[in-house]
Amino acid sequence: MIIDEFIAKIEGHGALDIDWANKKARLRILEGERLFEGILVNRPAEEAPWITSRICGVCPIAHNLASVKAAEAALGIVPNKTTILLRKLMMASQIIQSHVLHAFFLASPDYLGIDSGIELAKKNPEIFKTAINLKGIGDEISLAVAGRSVLPTTTTIGGFHKIPAKKTLTELSGKLEKNLNYAIAAAKIFAKLNYPQYNIELEFISQTDKKNYPGYESEIIISSQKDDSAIEDYKNDIQEEVRLDSTAKFGRYHEKAIMVGALARLATHHDYLDPVCRKYLRATNFNNPFHNNLAQAIEILHFYKKAQEIVGILLREKLDPTVAVPSANPPLKGIGAVEAPRGGLYHEIHLNDKGKITFINIITPTVQNLPSMEKSAQAILDQSPKISLAEARKLIEMLIRAYDPCITCAVH
Amino acid sequence: MTNDKKLKLGLFDFTDCEGCQVELVGLKEKLLALSERVDIVNWRLGQAKAQWEQFDIALIEGTPLTPGEIDLLKIIREKSRLLVGLGTCATLGGIPAILDKEERQQWYNKIYGPEYEGRGVDALPLSAYVKIDFLIHGCPISGNEAARIFSDLINGKKLNYKDYSVCFECKLANLPCRLLEKKPCLGPIAQGACGAICLKGGSACYGCFGIKEGANVGALLTILNKFASEEEIENYFSMFHNKSKLYDHR
Structure with a gap:
């Protein structure tokens, strides 16, 4: 059957080809091309965040805010402090939602010897309870701030159509306080799982503002090998290769296969983590890509604490619902960069003087991770001379899941 | 555990954002309760186990954009007693359907370059290719409305929409x-x-x-x-x- 070649339990459709005689692994991406970069041309700028959030149902907030930031840069808009805080809160909920969905429901069954997230309910009820409580909290923050748990309804270029009432934030604060133990449990659970032990040389890159753990604010791209670059040059620094047998491009940073996402952020920014996360760092091996799932659990805890902190600030301060307006003579070209759950995301938007989109370019985290996935898959084949083809396939599919690829994003 | 009396359900996704499946996962305990009343025999996003015999109910998310997806849709139709579209990409073509078929080639050229052969044919609803028994609309679907419809579906009730706009x-x-x-x-x-x-x-x-x-x-x-x-x-x-x-x- 055609569909059976698709790797199960990843977002979107991809296949793994293993040339067993030559011990080579290769990925083929098979998701249909929706052509978002064509869909948006000639449509008004304000539709960009609405439409791009529909690139991915797992990280819609990241796309929504990347487009908002790109359009604001193009229009010379400076959003107010309340807006920035609410967006950071949205990003925290986005990371929690996406990581919980992936790490618990799709990846953890690999390490627990079961098939599906639903089986957790009977076979690992404590883990299941942790997962659904955290998913619930992530969804509630999104609902309160973004208007819906999955695709945002409240956001707009310049600010928010609607901001949450203090009463809603007070309720949210209470719920966050009450459920903190589940976020701690997430880090504990993933610190104790049995990951395949591999040592693979990985180079990590992450967006950063050099002041905070990466998320909403990004100024430069930093690398674990001190090979930094400016975000304005993202298109030159991240080169996308087109392969004729793949609907997704393969992105390399300065011609190297690099890893982006939770493990990359943790490797480059562990000093900025919430102190409560630090003890779980000891369990993290930055040469083992399977530990990306542990890094995701540590980030769940970090962003949970971050969400609590932001809600606290919002409750203390006077909220400003004003939507910021375009400046005179704006550049009409802008880049919006955010650290999405899976890594650095770039939206570039060009507008004409009527506010219509003339050009949009999107580089997603998974595109950047694809060459690294192949490199790590190759390392597994090279480092495991005695395994069978079936074992190799199972292990490499696990590896691909550990990277948390989002093929729907990668193709877009 | 497979129970022969339970309805066999397949949940499939074609080209889309998978956000409707995320809405379903967001139902949490409610989804668990519903899942216990059926036997999920095929769900690529949720499990590795995949059976390809008959389906009492096939739920399909996404638009059948590629020739492979169009073929698969026809195969699933043949194997299914009830075929239900899940989310606007499946029911109306959704966001990908903003592009017309004849516009696609120029975008393949611009986005991928002239040597690349696009896989996508045209973003159309499932109903463009096969008979569909019911459509659960929404971009994304409403989890609660979907749960109501699933419950009716499992109980063999006649499916209907709410009588309001x-x-x-x-x-x-x-x-x-x-x-x-x-x-x-x-x-x-x-x-x-x-x-x-x-x-x-x-x-x-x-x-x-x-x-x-x-x-x-x-x-x-x-x-x-x-x-x-x-x-x-x-x-x-x-x-x-x-x-x-x-x-x-x-």
Whole structure:
């Protein structure tokens, strides 16, 4: 059957080809091309965040805010402090939602010897309870701030159509306080799982503002090998290769296969983590890509604490619902960069003087991770001379899941 | 555990954002309760186990964009007693359907380069290729409305839509009327059950739940034409209805 070649339990459709005689692994991406970069041309700028959030149902907030930031840069808009805080809160909920969905429901069954997230309910009820409580909290923050748990309804270029009432934030604060133990449990659970032990040389890159753990604010791209670059040059620094047998491009940073996402952020920014996360760092091996799932659990805890902190600030301060307006003579070209759950995301938007989109370019985290996935898959084949083809396939599919690829994003 | 008396359910995804499946996972305990009443024999996103015999119910998310997906849709149809579309990509073509078939080649050239051969044929609803038994609309679906329909489906009840439009739900929520504020809105003709969630957030209604049966599209167009340009109206209708039948009515 055609569909059976698709790797199960990843977002979107991809296949793994293993040339067993030559011990080579290769990925083929098979998701249909929706052509978002064509869909948006000639449509008004304000539709960009609405439409791009529909690139991915797992990280819609990241796309929504990347487009908002790109359009604001193009229009010379400076959003107010309340807006920035609410967006950071949205990003925290986005990371929690996406990581919980992936790490618990799709990846953890690999390490627990079961098939599906639903089986957790009977076979690992404590883990299941942790997962659904955290998913619930992530969804509630999104609902309160973004208007819906999955695709945002409240956001707009310049600010928010609607901001949450203090009463809603007070309720949210209470719920966050009450459920903190589940976020701690997430880090504990993933610190104790049995990951395949591999040592693979990985180079990590992450967006950063050099002041905070990466998320909403990004100024430069930093690398674990001190090979930094400016975000304005993202298109030159991240080169996308087109392969004729793949609907997704393969992105390399300065011609190297690099890893982006939770493990990359943790490797480059562990000093900025919430102190409560630090003890779980000891369990993290930055040469083992399977530990990306542990890094995701540590980030769940970090962003949970971050969400609590932001809600606290919002409750203390006077909220400003004003939507910021375009400046005179704006550049009409802008880049919006955010650290999405899976890594650095770039939206570039060009507008004409009527506010219509003339050009949009999107580089997603998974595109950047694809060459690294192949490199790590190759390392597994090279480092495991005695395994069978079936074992190799199972292990490499696990590896691909550990990277948390989002093929729907990668193709877009 | 396989129970022969349980209905065999397959959940499939074609090209899309998978957000409707995320909405389903968001049902948490409710999803677990529903899942215990069926035997999920095939669900690529959720499990590795995959059977390919008969399905009592096949749920399909996404638009069948590639030739492989179109073939697979036909195969699933043959194997399924009931075929249900899940989410607007499956039911109306969704966001990918904003692009017309003849526009695709120029974008393959621009995005991938001239040597690349695009896989996608045209973003169309499932109904363009096979008979569909029921459509669960929404971009994304409403988890609670989907749960209500699943429950009826499992119990063998006749499936139906709520007998009201988004406009009705918007009024129930006491929201200011966009049309009175001279902002386009498809709420009066849009099938309800979403709880007017986009309008509650301050966004427009583009009618992602489909056009309500018997809706007076002409009357809405008369109102829209009083304050909105043709292009603006076109943008609203093309968001989710570029390939749906409604488009032909205009």
